[in-house]
Structure formats: structure tokens, C-alpha cells
Amino acid sequence: MEHPEDHAYPGHWEADVVLRDGGTARIRPITTEDAERLVSFYEQVSDESKYYRFFAPYPRLSDRDVHRFTHHDYVDRVGLAATVGGEFIATVRYDRTDEHGRPASAPADEAEVAFLVQDAHQGRGVASALLEHIGAVARERGIRRFAAEVLPANAKMIKVFRDAGYTQRRSFEDGAVRLTLDLEPTAESLAVQRGREQRAEARSVQRLLAPGSVAVVGTGRAPGGVGRAVLRNLRDAGFTGRLYAVNSAFPESTTALDGVPAVRSVTLIGEPVDLAVLAVPADRVPEAVEECGRSGVRGLVVLSSGYAESGAEGRERQHALVRQARSYGMRIIGPNAFGIINTAESARLNASLAPEPPARGRIGLFTQSGAIGIALLAGLHRLGAGLSSFVSAGNRADVSGNDILQYWFEDPDTDVALLYLESIGNPRKFTRLARRTAAVKPVVVVKGARHSGSAPPGHTVPVTRIPDATVSALLRQAGVIRVDTVTELVDAGLLLASQPLPAGPRVAILGNSESLGLLTYDACLTEGLRPLPPQDLT
Numbered sequence: 095m096e097h098p099e100d101h102a103y104p105g106h107w108e109a110d111v112v113l114r115d116g117g118t119a120r121i122r123p124i125t126t127e128d129a130e131r132l133v134s135f136y137e138q139v140s141d142e143s144k145y146y147r148f149f150a151p152y153p154r155l156s157d158r159d160v161h162r163f164t165h166h167d168y169v170d171r172v173g174l175a176a177t178v179g180g181e182f183i184a185t186v187r188y189d190r191t192d193e194h195g196r197p198a199s200a201p202a203d204e205a206e207v208a209f210l211v212q213d214a215h216q217g218r219g220v221a222s223a224l225l226e227h228i229g230a231v232a233r234e235r236g237i238r239r240f241a242a243e244v245l246p247a248n249a250k251m252i253k254v255f256r257d258a259g260y261t262q263r264r265s266f267e268d269g270a271v272r273l274t275l276d277l278e279p280t281a282e283s284l285a286v287q288r289g290r291e292q293r294a295e296a297r298s299v300q301r302l303l304a305p306g307s308v309a310v311v312g313t314g315r316a317p318g319g320v321g322r323a324v325l326r327n328l329r330d331a332g333f334t335g336r337l338y339a340v341n342s343a344f345p346e347s348t349t350a351l352d353g354v355p356a357v358r359s360v361t362l363i364g365e366p367v368d369l370a371v372l373a374v375p376a377d378r379v380p381e382a383v384e385e386c387g388r389s390g391v392r393g394l395v396v397l398s399s400g401y402a403e404s405g406a407e408g409r410e411r412q413h414a415l416v417r418q419a420r421s422y423g424m425r426i427i428g429p430n431a432f433g434i435i436n437t438a439e440s441a442r443l444n445a446s447l448a449p450e451p452p453a454r455g456r457i458g459l460f461t462q463s464g465a466i467g468i469a470l471l472a473g474l475h476r477l478g479a480g481l482s483s484f485v486s487a488g489n490r491a492d493v494s495g496n497d498i499l500q501y502w503f504e505d506p507d508t509d510v511a512l513l514y515l516e517s518i519g520n521p522r523k524f525t526r527l528a529r530r531t532a533a534v535k536p537v538v539v540v541k542g543a544r545h546s547g548s549a550p551p552g553h554t555v556p557v558t559r560i561p562d563a564t565v566s567a568l569l570r571q572a573g574v575i576r577v578d579t580v581t582e583l584v585d586a587g588l589l590l591a592s593q594p595l596p597a598g599p600r601v602a603i604l605g606n607s608e609s610l611g612l613l614t615y616d617a618c619l620t621e622g623l624r625p626l627p628p629q630d631l632t
Contacts, residue, residue: 110420116300116425128164146245179423209225222290305393327433338360397431416491432467447464
């Protein structure tokens, strides 16, 4: 049998996943350096969960167990861990077996699989996410089937296997339920994965747009400045949750600012904070993220610039920001973002730099550019149109247009989705999500950089170089309405939000010009409509 050192660490198995409650976790292979993490994790698991895992009382792991569970060859024996804050919250492993259930090597194509999830994290979809990932790893290593033995009382784990969508067989042997899963993807398993993805990503955006509490980190002591502007907008919008001003430079005697509780650190707030808006220089962001992570903050809006848009050093700073935030289970809008808005009465959130507060409406708006966001908000405000939600993703290092589409798909307050996109990082996924969303509500897109073939330097996600004509074809096939300018985007949004769809193709043409009436008549015929003769009202 080959030794663990014979196989290089499979870094491509590492992944960040969004969980059922909208939080995040990192999935990665377990290594020989994880012994202390494994022991600490096991100590936090209840006796009941340990019994379900080992079918017997098992209060602690022996040294032999720890060695076995941290030494893998990444082929016949694989262990993955889900981590938050660098600590284990769940593990899964498979061991390749022969037809008699004994340890084996390839070409044996079956493996025993087993999970253990920390009790505090059960119900978050961690096991389902781990099953998807360990299944993909197993297929890569030539394994076609998983076998698992589960105690009948372990209903949660039986449900994880049952709901995975794989072809499976069940039997009852020696007091345990034996499950065998064929790992070949099926239409049902793919639907299950996409359904889990949709619910998780939508929930993660909802947590950002409907927080119970917001801390503005970097609120200036003097009027003016980015942090102070965001704090003022939040207060003036009537934010329904708890609001805090945070600045490490506040004198210790400071207790309030603009009528808002003021503290020197997020860690001093003394209660959970759902969303932190960071308006500090880029070199101070890591410290702020660390404080937010240790305080249990759920999400970040990073207004700070100086990231990938500023060059190679900024790109590395941006990668580090995402790694740091994800390690604590936080999602990020930004960096270099303009902010977010949710006009729902239950939230009244305006965590943005918008000079004019938008009215409440039925239009959702997403932009990658702060400047374009300003123009679109101004255009809608000038025409008296309202918004349901607004997200300016800046460099979109984490939350992207795909995440927002997942949210809008099931958001009852959004009837029309408007997007300004300068790049499409994952065209396949975007097209799939846009097609599904466009089937229930209109999706309108302006695509920037149509002919330059480039994206703004801050967008470090992979960009597929495809001709503009191909982009148009993809959008058309997905049912997306593509327009050429931000003015047209506003106009189309207003029309679709206020004008009900006609019941059929019949059209009446009224006007004060016979010539314009005839042109309209011809245009209607060209589009397959059934116009009546124009009526000139001159």
C-alpha cells in the first residue's frame, strides 16, 4: 500500500461553501498537522453524536485514532473537514473497500463513508455540503459507490443520504441501516445540489440585506467622510435594527455620535452584530475584519479602496481579505463597494453613499460600478421610481450578480431585476440562473466593455473572453432583455414594473401623425402582432 507522502496534497479539493443559513465554511482535506484541531473538535461533540458515529460509547479518541484520521493517502483513504475560524465543525472520510468490506486499493470501486458534525452546527446543511464534495473526490479517484452504516435512530444522517438524489439501496443488517449510494450524478442529484445552492446563496444575501444590527466601522468624529455619511444615511432611512458607530480613535468618554451608540471596537458592543460596514483605509481592514470575526459578525460591506483595482499588491490584499472573512463564515460585498439598500418596511436599510434616499418600489438593482450605481439611482429618483433593493458590489471579490439573482428569484418584494455588468465571471452559471429568474420576473441587463474585451482591473474573478455577439445570444436564450445604455435600463425597468403584460397580440395605435402611425403599424406586423389601422387624432 502506498504511503501518504506518495501523494501530493490535493489543493484543488479546497472550497468555500455557503451553508443553509447563509453562513460560510471552508472545506479542505485533513492533513497530518490537524491532530490538535481534530481532538478539540471531538471534545465538543455530544456523547449522543459520538455514539451515532461509532455505534458505542466513545468519549475520546485514542492516539491511534488520531493518527488514522489525520494520515491519508488521498486516494484510498480521504478525510475532509469543514472549518470556520480555522477550527473543525464537521468531518467526513471514506475508506476504499473490497466486496467483503475489507480495506482495498484500486480497482476496487466502493468505499465506506462516515460523517461527524459538531452539535452546534447541525441543521446548517454542513453534512449535505460535505457529501457533495466527498462524492466528487471519490469519483475523481475511481470510486463509483458509497456504503454507509447508520443507526436507525440517527434520522438526521439517514435524511442527508436519502435527500442527496443519488440512486440508492437500503437494507437492515445487524441492527443498522446499510445504505449504498451510486455516485454517478443523476438529474435528481443535480437538482438537489442546485436547490441547496439556491437556498443557501439566497439566504446569505438576505442576511446582508435584512440585518438586525449594523456597525459602521470607521465613523469619523468630525462631520463628513465616508463612514459618517453611511451612518447618517442609515439613521435617516429609519433603519429598524440596532445601529452602532465604531472608531478606534474615539475618546474613552464617547458614548454616542449623532444619537447612535459609539464604541471604540466591535468587540465592545456586547451583543451580536449582523452586518459591519467597513469605511477604514485598506491597511486597517484586516484588523477590523479580525475584530468582526471574533465578535460573530455575519457579513461585511467593504467600502474601502486600494485593492485589486490598484495593482498586484492590491490583488493580493483582496485575496487575503476574502480568505480572512471566509475563515470566520462571513460573506463580503466589495471591496471598493458603494453600499447596499433594502427599502422593505421591515428593514429600511440604507448602508450606502447614495446622495438621495430611494423610494420604496418593486425594482431590484445590481451594479459592479459605484459611478454607474450613482447614475442609476439618480435616474430612478428623478423619475420618481422606487427600489426594492440595491447592491453595488465594487470589485465583487465574493458576492456577485449570481448571488443577487438567487435572492431576487424568491424575493416577494422584487418584480423586476436590473443589472449593470462589466464582466461575467461564470457565464454558464449566470445563464442558468438568469433563465430561471426570467421565467418568473423580467431580467434586464446592460453589459459594459462590449467591444474592448476587457474588464475593470478590480475584477479578479476569471473572465471568459467571448465575443459580444455570443453574449447577446446567451442572454437572449436565457430570456434576458438586453439594453445598450443605463438610460434604457432605467426606462425598461420602469415600464416593466408599472405596465402589466398584455393578454394577447392585439394592438391599437393612436397618435397625432399619420406617418408615425404607419411606421408603428409596420413595426407591429414585423414583430408578429395584430395591429388595428392607426387612428390619427390631429
